[in-house]
Amino acid sequence: MSTQEWKGALVVGVSGLGGAAALTLASGGVRRIVLVDPAPAEARDLSGHPLLAEEDIGQPRAAAAARRLADRFAGIDVTAPPAAFDERTGPALVASANVVVDASNLFAAMFAVNDVAAEVGRPVVHAGILQYSAQLLTTVFGETGCLRCLFEGPPPPRAGAAPEAEGLALLAGFAGALVGMEALRMLEGGRAAYAGRLLVYEARARRSRSVTVKARPGCPACAAWARAHPAAGGPTA
Amino acid sequence: MRRVGAGAPGGRGADGVTLTDPEKARFARAIQLPGLGAEGVEALRAARVHVVGAGVTAGPAILFLAQTGVGTLFLDDGGDVSNADAGAWLYTQRDLGQQRLFAAMEAVRAASGLVEVRPFASDTIVSATLVCSDDETVARRAAEQARRAGVPHVVGLANGEGGEVVDVPSGAPCFRCAHAPGARVFPRRGAAAAVGTLAALELVLLLARVVPGGGGGRRIDLVEGTPTARPTERIPGCDCYNVY
Numbered sequence: 001m002s003t004q005e006w007k008g009a010l011v012v013g014v015s016g017l018g019g020a021a022a023l024t025l026a027s028g029g030v031r032r033i034v035l036v037d038p039a040p041a042e043a044r045d046l047s048g049h050p051l052l053a054e055e056d057i058g059q060p061r062a063a064a065a066a067r068r069l070a071d072r073f074a075g076i077d078v079t080a081p082p083a084a085f086d087e088r089t090g091p092a093l094v095a096s097a098n099v100v101v102d103a104s105n106l107f108a109a110m111f112a113v114n115d116v117a118a119e120v121g122r123p124v125v126h127a128g129i130l131q132y133s134a135q136l137l138t139t140v141f142g143e144t145g146c147l148r149c150l151f152e153g154p155p156p157p158r159a160g161a162a163p164e165a166e167g168l169a170l171l172a173g174f175a176g177a178l179v180g181m182e183a184l185r186m187l188e189g190g191r192a193a194y195a196g197r198l199l200v201y202e203a204r205a206r207r208s209r210s211v212t213v214k215a216r217p218g219c220p221a222c223a224a225w226a227r228a229h230p231a232a233g234g235p236t237a
Numbered sequence: 238m239r240r241v242g243a244g245a246p247g248g249r250g251a252d253g254v255t256l257t258d259p260e261k262a263r264f265a266r267a268i269q270l271p272g273l274g275a276e277g278v279e280a281l282r283a284a285r286v287h288v289v290g291a292g293v294t295a296g297p298a299i300l301f302l303a304q305t306g307v308g309t310l311f312l313d314d315g316g317d318v319s320n321a322d323a324g325a326w327l328y329t330q331r332d333l334g335q336q337r338l339f340a341a342m343e344a345v346r347a348a349s350g351l352v353e354v355r356p357f358a359s360d361t362i363v364s365a366t367l368v369c370s371d372d373e374t375v376a377r378r379a380a381e382q383a384r385r386a387g388v389p390h391v392v393g394l395a396n397g398e399g400g401e402v403v404d405v406p407s408g409a410p411c412f413r414c415a416h417a418p419g420a421r422v423f424p425r426r427g428a429a430a431a432v433g434t435l436a437a438l439e440l441v442l443l444l445a446r447v448v449p450g451g452g453g454g455r456r457i458d459l460v461e462g463t464p465t466a467r468p469t470e471r472i473p474g475c476d477c478y479n480v481y
Contacts (some may be wrong), residue, residue, distance in 0.1 A: 002396035016304075020297070020434065027293075027324035043262045050300045050326055053348055073323065074330050132447075136462075168270060170438040174302045177431040180463055181398075184426045185462075193462030203438060204272070204448055206457060206466035232415060232479065 001126075005078045007187045008032035010097035012113050014061045016048040017127055017172040018103030022065060023050055023103075024180025026073045030187065033069070034093060035062040035080045037104075047157040048169020050067045055122040083110060090116035099183045102126040103176065107154035114139065115148040118221040121229050122184055125194065129167030134175040137213060138182055141225040144196030149216035171203050254279040254308070264306050267345060268283025277445035281306040284444045286390070287357050287366040289313045289379040291341040293429035295369035296396045302367070303345045303352040305441055310345060313357035313379075314370075315340045324429055366390040367440050368412075373421060376412050380405070380412035386479060389443060392416075393436025395424035399431035401458040403469065404439050412478035415469035416456075420429025430449035431459060 009025050011018050014037035025033055041049075041056045041064055049065075056064035057180075062080035068077045083089045085104070094100055094116050102113040102124055110126060117124045120143050126137045126147060138144040186192050198211040215222050256279060261268065262277045284307050288299055291314035303310060318332040318340050325342040328337075338356055345354045355361075366383040368390060370376040376394055383390040384405065392403045393411050403415045422433070434459065442448055454469040471477065 023297070023326050024430050026297065027430065028425075028427050029325070043259070045267045046304060047264050047266060047306065048295065048301060050304070050348075054350055071329050072326070094415050117464055132272070141373070168264070168269065168273070168438070168441075170301050170434060170441050173297065173434040174431065174438050177427055177434050181427040182462060188426075199463060201464055203442065206455060206464070208465060210463075215407050235249050 006032070007098040008034070008096060009099050009101060009183055009187070010034045010036065010093055011101045011103060011105030012036045012109065014051070014065045015045065015103065015105055015172065016050065017047050017105075017129060017176040018171055019051040019065055020129070020173045020176025021103055021180040021183070022069060022078075024177050025183055026069055026076055026078075028180070028184040030184070031073075031076050033076065033078045034096060035066050035069075035078065036083075036085045036093060037062040037065075037080075038082055038084050048172055050173065085116075086112055087116065091120055094120040094122050097122060098205045099186050100124045101179050103179065103182050110147060111154055115145070115221050115224065117141070118146060118225040119228055121225060123192070125179045125182045125186070125192075127175045129172045131174055132168055132171065134171050134201045134203070136175065136178060136182070136198070136199045136201075137185075138194040139213075140192065140193045140195050141222065142229065145213035145215045146219065146221050148221040149219045150198060150211075150213050155227075168203060175201075205211065249293070254282040256282065267306065269368065272447050273445055277447060278306055280445050281441065282304050282308045284365065285309045285311065285363045286440065286444075287361065287363040287383075288311060289312045289375065290370035291325065291327070291337040292316065292322055292371040293324040293424060294371055294393055294400075294433040294436075296322070296327040296341070296366075296433065297430040298367060298369050298393065298433040299341060299345060300348055301434055301437050302440070303354070304348045304374045305437075306475075307352060307441075307444070308339055309353040309355070311343075311357035311361050311363060312338055312341055313356055314341065324427070326430065350474070363388055365440060365444055367435055367436060368392040371424075372393070373418070377412065377416070384411050391436050391440045391443065393432045394421075395429040395432040397422045397424065398426055398428050399461070400424065400428055401459070402436045402439055402457040403431060404443065404455050406443055406454060408478070410469040410471040410473065414472045414477060415454065428459070434461065435464065445450065
């Protein structure tokens with residue numbers, strides 16, 4: 001049995017981005033995947049979702065995607081709990097996985113994933129899409145900065161409605177494949193490509209740029225990680 | 238293979254396509270996207286795309302092209318579904334041993350009722366070609382055929398944990414000028430999906446005319462999860478002066 005087969009991944013958010021990430025993980029041999037996204041699939045979700053079809057409209061996105069994933073990969077253990085990811089449901093979900101892929105499309109969810117992963121002590125690969133721009137960031141608590149080190153908190157509600165809502169569908173697919181690759185690298189014990197750096201890829205200009213993300217003194221998530229894992233050391237917040 | 242011209246007269250979209258209500262609902266996000274809009278979606282709906290390959294690199298590309306709204310896909314593959322195709326995203330266990338071409342067509346139809354999908358034939362008229370064969374020799378030959386037919390094309394080749402994507406729009410240096418032949422290894426850790434979706438993304442940007450000025454030819458290398466682009470240059474002596 002390979003390393004990936006007994007390790008598990010949690011994918012939060014099963015839009016086109018999360019669907020592509022889940023397919024990449026399953027293709028890479030991960031046999032234990034939890035998908036979290038109880039929102040019902042809409043017609044517009046089908047314009048760039050590799051795991052949904054017309055008959056899934058109205059069904060919870062994660063449950064529909066889980067059925068199709070199980071159909072394509074023999075022996076896969078894929079589950080889709082009915083609840084949304086939040087501070088109450090998150091800890092058990094995160095604790096069940098070795099790596100968390102954050103493909104959620106709401107800033108509040110992104111920060112909830114970050115904070116719960118810090119408490120539980122799991123690495124997170126974040127990905128988001130805004131129009132023609134994809135952003136990827138990997139957080140290894142104790143080694144790198146996290147989402148809260150970079151942005152402190154979600155933007156005001158008006159600006160933060162839905163990062164992926166107006167994103168180019170195929171860019172979400174590309175970003176989903178990249179975060180899936182990143183999670184596979186981490187499950188295999190390889191070097192994470194986006195650890196401690198925010199990669200921004202602008203699809204129209206075909207330009208990549210990186211922003212270093214260091215642990216920020218005073219970051220509450222990193223402080224929570226340090227409290228929960230006092231023996232692990234690493235940068236203190 | 239011949240190239241179809243763009244544009245159509247009279248009261249319809251610039252590409253001769255008027256979006257129906259179900260299409261407007263399906264592609265609402267793309268229609269709202271600055272730089273793409275209804276015109277870009279109409280261009281995609283009018284597009285006739287030849288896809289070379291239906292394996293681990295082409296599979297994710299085919300699926301996303303179908304769902305993004307490309308009007309007609311002409312699939313072109315001579316292999317059978319094997320266990321190595323698990324990463325193609327298209328096939329179920331029931332497809333093992335079946336011809337990839339027909340299994341892929343079935344998967345596309347199941348994914349979207351708004352796309353027309355057919356086998357490619359040599360006299361098919363297309364607006365662009367996406368070359369994502371996992372066989373480099375097949376990819377080189379397909380790119381050259383597209384160039385000779387005057388068809389804009391994008392080539393995606395996965396290699397190990399990364400790969401390359403080469404855009405060859407009208408007038409750009411050919412794939413042979415941009416490609417660096419060398420030892421290749423079978424893609425792993427999802428690299429084929431990343432290269433395939435990036436190649437499909439480039440094709441969509443080209444078809445929907447999203448990039449101001451067309452952008453010219455370029456090569457994008459995917460290394461350690463980071464795409465890096467550079468303009469392509471014509472090799473001295475190459476006679477690939479395409480203008481179409």
